[in-house]
Amino acid sequence: MNHDIIRSVACIPMRLPFHHWTDPPLFAGRPRTTLDSALVRLETRDGTVAWGESYCVEPRALEAIFKTLIEPLARDKSASDPALLPSMQRTLHNLGRSGPVVHALAGLDIALWDLRAKRSGVPLYELLGGKRRERVRAYASLLQYYEDARLLDSVTTQALQEGYTEIKLHERSSAALSAARGAAGAGIPIMVDTNCAWLPDEAPEAIAAMREHDPFWIEEPLWPPEDAGALARLQQSCGVPLAVGENASSAHALMDLVDKESVRYVQPSVIKLGLTAAQDIARRCHGTSVVCAPQVAFFGPGYLASLHLIAAQRQDVSLERLYVHLAHTPYQHTVPIEHGWIHVPDTPGLGADPEPELANGRYAA
Secondary structure, three states, X not given: OOOOEEEEEEEEEEEEEXXXXXXXXXXXXXXXXXEXXXXXXXXXXXXXXXXXXXXXXXXXXXXXXXXXXXXXXXXXXXXXXXXXXHHHHHHOHHHOOOOHHHHHHHHHHHHHHHHHHHHHOOEHHHHOOOOOOOEEEEEEEOOOOOOOHHHHHHHXXXXXXXXXXXXXXXOOXXXXXXXXXXXXXXXXXXXXXXXXXXXXXXXXXXXXXXXXXXXXXXXXOEXXXXXXXXXXXXXXXXXXXXXXXXXXXXHHHHHHHHHXXXXXXXXXXHHHHOHHHHHHHHHHXXXXXXXXXXXOOOOOHHHXXXXXXXXXXXXXXXXXXXXXXXXXXXXXXXXXXXXXXXXOOOOOEOOOOOOHHHHOOOOOO
Protein backbone atom coordinates (compact mmCIF):
# COMPACT_ATOMS: atom_id res chain seq x y z
CA MET A 1 0.00 0.00 0.00
CA ASN A 2 1.24 3.47 -0.89
CA HIS A 3 1.02 5.30 2.43
CA ASP A 4 1.06 8.72 0.73
CA ILE A 5 -2.16 8.16 -1.20
CA ILE A 6 -4.72 10.74 -0.11
CA ARG A 7 -7.80 9.20 1.47
CA SER A 8 -9.69 12.42 2.17
CA VAL A 9 -9.54 16.20 2.22
CA ALA A 10 -12.07 17.96 4.43
CA CYS A 11 -12.94 21.58 5.14
CA ILE A 12 -13.90 22.49 8.71
CA PRO A 13 -15.11 26.09 9.09
CA MET A 14 -13.61 27.88 12.09
CA ARG A 15 -15.67 30.89 13.20
CA LEU A 16 -14.09 32.14 16.40
CA PRO A 17 -16.22 34.52 18.51
CA PHE A 18 -14.26 37.54 19.66
CA HIS A 19 -14.56 40.91 21.25
CA HIS A 20 -12.19 43.87 21.13
CA TRP A 21 -13.31 45.81 24.20
CA THR A 22 -16.02 47.79 22.44
CA ASP A 23 -19.01 47.25 20.16
CA PRO A 24 -18.45 44.80 17.27
CA PRO A 25 -16.92 46.38 14.17
CA LEU A 26 -19.07 46.60 11.07
CA PHE A 27 -18.48 44.60 7.93
CA ALA A 28 -20.74 45.21 4.92
CA GLY A 29 -23.05 47.09 7.24
CA ARG A 30 -23.45 44.27 9.75
CA PRO A 31 -21.79 43.70 13.14
CA ARG A 32 -18.86 41.31 12.90
CA THR A 33 -18.76 38.96 15.89
CA THR A 34 -16.56 36.12 14.61
CA LEU A 35 -13.19 35.86 12.87
CA ASP A 36 -13.60 33.28 10.15
CA SER A 37 -11.27 30.91 8.34
CA ALA A 38 -11.39 27.17 7.66
CA LEU A 39 -9.26 24.26 8.74
CA VAL A 40 -8.20 21.85 6.00
CA ARG A 41 -7.82 18.27 7.18
CA LEU A 42 -5.85 15.95 4.91
CA GLU A 43 -5.62 12.22 5.71
CA THR A 44 -3.58 9.58 3.90
CA ARG A 45 -4.35 5.87 3.65
CA ASP A 46 -2.12 4.99 6.58
CA GLY A 47 -4.06 7.34 8.86
CA THR A 48 -1.57 10.22 8.95
CA VAL A 49 -3.37 13.55 9.33
CA ALA A 50 -2.03 16.92 8.24
CA TRP A 51 -3.54 20.38 8.55
CA GLY A 52 -3.89 23.52 6.50
CA GLU A 53 -6.01 26.66 6.60
CA SER A 54 -7.99 28.57 3.97
CA TYR A 55 -9.28 32.12 3.96
CA CYS A 56 -13.03 31.88 4.32
CA VAL A 57 -15.58 34.61 3.65
CA GLU A 58 -18.59 32.31 3.42
CA PRO A 59 -18.21 28.84 5.00
CA ARG A 60 -21.02 27.26 2.99
CA ALA A 61 -19.35 28.29 -0.26
CA LEU A 62 -15.93 27.02 0.80
CA GLU A 63 -17.34 23.69 2.01
CA ALA A 64 -19.01 23.24 -1.38
CA ILE A 65 -15.74 23.99 -3.20
CA PHE A 66 -13.90 21.35 -1.17
CA LYS A 67 -16.66 18.79 -1.61
CA THR A 68 -17.20 19.25 -5.34
CA LEU A 69 -13.76 20.33 -6.60
CA ILE A 70 -10.83 19.94 -4.22
CA GLU A 71 -11.38 16.52 -2.68
CA PRO A 72 -12.40 14.76 -5.92
CA LEU A 73 -9.23 16.02 -7.61
CA ALA A 74 -6.96 15.16 -4.66
CA ARG A 75 -8.48 11.88 -3.47
CA ASP A 76 -6.52 8.74 -4.46
CA LYS A 77 -3.56 10.85 -5.62
CA SER A 78 -0.07 10.71 -4.12
CA ALA A 79 0.51 13.50 -1.62
CA SER A 80 4.23 13.31 -2.36
CA ASP A 81 3.77 14.00 -6.08
CA PRO A 82 5.21 17.50 -6.69
CA ALA A 83 2.88 17.87 -9.68
CA LEU A 84 -0.30 17.39 -7.61
CA LEU A 85 -0.98 20.98 -6.62
CA PRO A 86 0.21 22.57 -9.90
CA SER A 87 -2.01 20.19 -11.86
CA MET A 88 -5.01 21.10 -9.69
CA GLN A 89 -4.26 24.81 -10.12
CA ARG A 90 -4.20 24.42 -13.90
CA THR A 91 -7.35 22.29 -13.94
CA LEU A 92 -9.28 24.89 -11.94
CA HIS A 93 -7.71 28.04 -13.40
CA ASN A 94 -10.79 29.00 -15.42
CA LEU A 95 -12.74 29.42 -12.16
CA GLY A 96 -10.57 32.42 -11.34
CA ARG A 97 -6.99 33.26 -10.45
CA SER A 98 -8.05 34.70 -7.10
CA GLY A 99 -10.96 34.15 -4.75
CA PRO A 100 -12.35 31.13 -2.87
CA VAL A 101 -11.11 28.38 -5.21
CA VAL A 102 -7.55 29.73 -4.93
CA HIS A 103 -8.01 30.07 -1.15
CA ALA A 104 -9.09 26.43 -0.97
CA LEU A 105 -6.00 25.34 -2.87
CA ALA A 106 -3.87 27.46 -0.52
CA GLY A 107 -5.20 25.52 2.46
CA LEU A 108 -4.44 22.22 0.74
CA ASP A 109 -0.92 23.46 -0.03
CA ILE A 110 -0.25 24.19 3.66
CA ALA A 111 -1.53 20.73 4.60
CA LEU A 112 0.80 19.12 2.05
CA TRP A 113 3.76 20.98 3.60
CA ASP A 114 2.69 19.83 7.07
CA LEU A 115 2.47 16.25 5.81
CA ARG A 116 5.90 16.35 4.15
CA ALA A 117 7.52 17.68 7.31
CA LYS A 118 5.77 15.09 9.48
CA ARG A 119 6.85 12.30 7.12
CA SER A 120 10.42 13.58 7.27
CA GLY A 121 10.27 13.89 11.07
CA VAL A 122 11.42 17.52 10.97
CA PRO A 123 9.95 20.92 11.83
CA LEU A 124 8.54 22.71 8.82
CA TYR A 125 11.26 25.35 8.88
CA GLU A 126 13.80 22.67 7.88
CA LEU A 127 11.99 22.20 4.56
CA LEU A 128 11.95 25.97 4.08
CA GLY A 129 15.72 26.28 4.29
CA GLY A 130 16.46 25.95 8.00
CA LYS A 131 15.82 28.00 11.11
CA ARG A 132 17.57 31.39 11.19
CA ARG A 133 16.03 32.55 14.48
CA GLU A 134 14.78 30.79 17.61
CA ARG A 135 11.88 33.15 18.23
CA VAL A 136 9.85 35.69 16.30
CA ARG A 137 8.47 38.98 17.58
CA ALA A 138 4.71 39.44 17.31
CA TYR A 139 2.99 42.77 16.82
CA ALA A 140 -0.45 43.60 18.19
CA SER A 141 -2.75 44.27 15.25
CA LEU A 142 -5.72 46.26 16.55
CA LEU A 143 -9.08 46.12 14.83
CA GLN A 144 -10.76 49.37 13.82
CA TYR A 145 -11.85 51.79 16.53
CA TYR A 146 -13.16 54.46 14.14
CA GLU A 147 -10.81 57.19 15.44
CA ASP A 148 -12.04 56.85 19.04
CA ALA A 149 -9.07 58.37 20.86
CA ARG A 150 -10.07 56.95 24.25
CA LEU A 151 -10.25 53.38 22.94
CA LEU A 152 -7.09 53.72 20.88
CA ASP A 153 -5.26 54.96 23.96
CA SER A 154 -6.56 52.24 26.26
CA VAL A 155 -6.14 49.28 23.90
CA THR A 156 -2.68 50.38 22.76
CA THR A 157 -1.65 50.76 26.40
CA GLN A 158 -3.09 47.35 27.25
CA ALA A 159 -1.18 45.64 24.44
CA LEU A 160 2.09 47.26 25.45
CA GLN A 161 1.54 46.24 29.08
CA GLU A 162 1.15 42.63 27.91
CA GLY A 163 4.60 42.75 26.36
CA TYR A 164 3.98 43.72 22.75
CA THR A 165 6.50 46.23 21.47
CA GLU A 166 4.95 46.93 18.06
CA ILE A 167 1.41 48.02 17.18
CA LYS A 168 -0.69 48.08 14.02
CA LEU A 169 -3.80 50.18 13.56
CA HIS A 170 -6.67 49.64 11.16
CA GLU A 171 -7.50 53.32 10.84
CA ARG A 172 -7.52 56.02 8.20
CA SER A 173 -6.70 59.31 9.88
CA SER A 174 -3.85 61.25 11.36
CA ALA A 175 -5.97 61.77 14.50
CA ALA A 176 -6.17 58.02 15.10
CA LEU A 177 -2.42 57.59 14.67
CA SER A 178 -1.84 60.56 16.97
CA ALA A 179 -3.90 58.90 19.72
CA ALA A 180 -1.96 55.64 19.46
CA ARG A 181 1.36 57.47 19.33
CA GLY A 182 0.42 59.40 22.45
CA ALA A 183 -0.19 56.12 24.26
CA ALA A 184 2.89 54.33 22.92
CA GLY A 185 5.39 57.15 23.06
CA ALA A 186 8.31 57.68 20.71
CA GLY A 187 10.26 54.74 19.32
CA ILE A 188 7.46 52.15 19.30
CA PRO A 189 6.80 51.03 15.71
CA ILE A 190 3.19 51.73 14.71
CA MET A 191 1.97 50.43 11.34
CA VAL A 192 -1.24 51.80 9.81
CA ASP A 193 -3.45 49.57 7.66
CA THR A 194 -5.97 51.73 5.82
CA ASN A 195 -7.68 48.83 3.96
CA CYS A 196 -7.47 50.53 0.56
CA ALA A 197 -8.83 53.84 1.85
CA TRP A 198 -7.75 56.33 -0.80
CA LEU A 199 -7.82 56.97 -4.50
CA PRO A 200 -4.37 57.72 -5.92
CA ASP A 201 -4.90 61.48 -5.89
CA GLU A 202 -6.14 61.42 -2.28
CA ALA A 203 -3.33 59.40 -0.71
CA PRO A 204 -0.42 61.90 -0.72
CA GLU A 205 -2.21 64.47 1.43
CA ALA A 206 -3.55 61.84 3.86
CA ILE A 207 -0.12 60.26 4.31
CA ALA A 208 1.56 63.66 4.69
CA ALA A 209 -0.77 64.39 7.61
CA MET A 210 0.36 61.15 9.31
CA ARG A 211 4.09 61.69 8.89
CA GLU A 212 4.53 63.82 12.03
CA HIS A 213 3.37 60.80 14.08
CA ASP A 214 6.09 58.55 12.58
CA PRO A 215 4.20 55.61 11.01
CA PHE A 216 6.41 52.55 10.50
CA TRP A 217 4.55 51.75 7.30
CA ILE A 218 1.28 52.59 5.58
CA GLU A 219 -0.46 49.41 4.49
CA GLU A 220 -2.84 48.96 1.57
CA PRO A 221 -3.15 52.71 0.91
CA LEU A 222 -4.81 52.67 -2.51
CA TRP A 223 -8.00 51.73 -4.24
CA PRO A 224 -7.91 49.77 -6.44
CA PRO A 225 -5.13 47.68 -4.86
CA GLU A 226 -4.11 46.30 -8.27
CA ASP A 227 -2.87 49.68 -9.50
CA ALA A 228 0.83 48.84 -9.33
CA GLY A 229 1.89 51.96 -11.19
CA ALA A 230 0.08 54.26 -8.75
CA LEU A 231 1.63 52.35 -5.83
CA ALA A 232 5.12 52.80 -7.25
CA ARG A 233 4.57 56.52 -7.79
CA LEU A 234 3.19 56.93 -4.28
CA GLN A 235 6.14 55.06 -2.76
CA GLN A 236 8.58 57.31 -4.58
CA SER A 237 6.90 60.50 -3.40
CA CYS A 238 5.31 59.95 0.02
CA GLY A 239 8.38 59.47 2.25
CA VAL A 240 6.83 56.60 4.24
CA PRO A 241 7.36 52.86 3.54
CA LEU A 242 4.35 51.20 1.91
CA ALA A 243 3.25 47.63 2.57
CA VAL A 244 0.91 45.75 0.23
CA GLY A 245 -0.05 42.25 -0.79
CA GLU A 246 -2.94 40.97 1.29
CA ASN A 247 -5.28 41.84 -1.59
CA ALA A 248 -2.96 40.77 -4.38
CA SER A 249 -4.89 39.04 -7.13
CA SER A 250 -2.11 36.48 -7.59
CA ALA A 251 1.40 35.56 -6.55
CA HIS A 252 2.51 36.83 -9.97
CA ALA A 253 1.27 40.32 -9.10
CA LEU A 254 3.37 40.34 -5.92
CA MET A 255 6.42 39.05 -7.78
CA ASP A 256 6.06 41.97 -10.17
CA LEU A 257 6.02 44.46 -7.27
CA VAL A 258 9.21 42.85 -5.93
CA ASP A 259 10.98 42.82 -9.30
CA LYS A 260 10.20 46.50 -9.85
CA GLU A 261 10.88 47.38 -6.19
CA SER A 262 7.62 49.32 -6.22
CA VAL A 263 7.04 49.17 -2.43
CA ARG A 264 9.09 48.46 0.69
CA TYR A 265 7.12 45.50 2.09
CA VAL A 266 5.16 42.73 0.37
CA GLN A 267 2.64 40.76 2.43
CA PRO A 268 1.63 37.42 0.97
CA SER A 269 -1.12 35.63 2.88
CA VAL A 270 -0.47 31.90 3.06
CA ILE A 271 -4.18 31.17 3.53
CA LYS A 272 -4.96 33.01 0.29
CA LEU A 273 -1.95 32.19 -1.91
CA GLY A 274 -0.45 29.12 -0.21
CA LEU A 275 2.89 28.54 1.50
CA THR A 276 4.64 27.55 -1.73
CA ALA A 277 3.85 30.92 -3.32
CA ALA A 278 4.74 32.81 -0.13
CA GLN A 279 8.13 31.10 0.05
CA ASP A 280 8.78 31.91 -3.61
CA ILE A 281 7.95 35.57 -2.94
CA ALA A 282 10.22 35.66 0.12
CA ARG A 283 13.08 34.26 -1.94
CA ARG A 284 12.38 36.72 -4.74
CA CYS A 285 12.99 39.56 -2.29
CA HIS A 286 16.64 38.54 -1.79
CA GLY A 287 18.94 41.18 -3.19
CA THR A 288 16.20 43.80 -3.53
CA SER A 289 15.03 46.68 -1.34
CA VAL A 290 11.74 44.82 -0.71
CA VAL A 291 11.10 42.87 2.48
CA CYS A 292 8.64 39.95 2.73
CA ALA A 293 6.39 40.47 5.77
CA PRO A 294 3.64 37.84 5.56
CA GLN A 295 0.08 38.92 6.37
CA VAL A 296 -1.22 36.76 9.23
CA ALA A 297 -4.63 37.96 10.33
CA PHE A 298 -5.98 34.57 11.45
CA PHE A 299 -5.19 31.96 14.05
CA GLY A 300 -4.99 28.43 12.64
CA PRO A 301 -2.39 26.41 10.69
CA GLY A 302 -1.74 29.42 8.45
CA TYR A 303 -0.46 31.28 11.50
CA LEU A 304 2.02 28.47 12.20
CA ALA A 305 3.03 28.21 8.54
CA SER A 306 3.80 31.94 8.51
CA LEU A 307 5.80 31.59 11.74
CA HIS A 308 8.00 28.90 10.14
CA LEU A 309 8.38 30.99 6.98
CA ILE A 310 9.57 34.01 8.97
CA ALA A 311 11.89 31.81 11.03
CA ALA A 312 13.53 30.53 7.84
CA GLN A 313 13.63 33.63 5.63
CA ARG A 314 16.64 35.92 5.51
CA GLN A 315 14.85 39.13 6.51
CA ASP A 316 13.82 39.33 10.15
CA VAL A 317 10.27 40.64 10.39
CA SER A 318 7.53 40.51 13.01
CA LEU A 319 4.47 38.27 12.89
CA GLU A 320 1.04 39.86 12.85
CA ARG A 321 -1.35 38.94 15.65
CA LEU A 322 -4.89 40.29 15.67
CA TYR A 323 -5.24 41.81 19.12
CA VAL A 324 -8.65 40.59 20.29
CA HIS A 325 -10.08 38.37 23.00
CA LEU A 326 -11.10 35.02 21.48
CA ALA A 327 -13.63 32.54 22.82
CA HIS A 328 -10.99 29.92 22.01
CA THR A 329 -7.35 30.76 21.25
CA PRO A 330 -5.79 28.13 18.97
CA TYR A 331 -2.38 26.86 20.10
CA GLN A 332 -2.45 28.93 23.28
CA HIS A 333 -0.81 26.06 25.17
CA THR A 334 1.34 24.54 22.39
CA VAL A 335 2.68 27.63 20.55
CA PRO A 336 1.82 30.56 22.81
CA ILE A 337 2.71 34.22 22.49
CA GLU A 338 4.71 35.15 25.57
CA HIS A 339 5.52 38.79 26.28
CA GLY A 340 5.23 39.63 22.59
CA TRP A 341 7.38 36.75 21.31
CA ILE A 342 6.72 33.29 19.84
CA HIS A 343 9.27 30.52 20.15
CA VAL A 344 9.49 28.56 16.90
CA PRO A 345 8.32 24.97 17.58
CA ASP A 346 10.78 22.16 16.95
CA THR A 347 8.30 19.28 16.71
CA PRO A 348 7.67 17.71 13.27
CA GLY A 349 5.36 19.49 10.86
CA LEU A 350 3.76 22.79 11.70
CA GLY A 351 4.59 22.22 15.36
CA ALA A 352 1.09 21.54 16.67
CA ASP A 353 -2.26 20.20 15.50
CA PRO A 354 -5.54 22.06 16.10
CA GLU A 355 -7.13 21.34 19.45
CA PRO A 356 -9.88 18.65 19.45
CA GLU A 357 -12.69 21.19 19.84
CA LEU A 358 -11.52 22.90 16.64
CA ALA A 359 -10.88 19.67 14.76
CA ASN A 360 -14.32 18.41 15.75
CA GLY A 361 -16.02 21.50 14.39
CA ARG A 362 -17.16 23.11 17.63
CA TYR A 363 -16.80 26.56 16.04
CA ALA A 364 -18.01 25.62 12.56
CA ALA A 365 -21.49 27.16 12.92
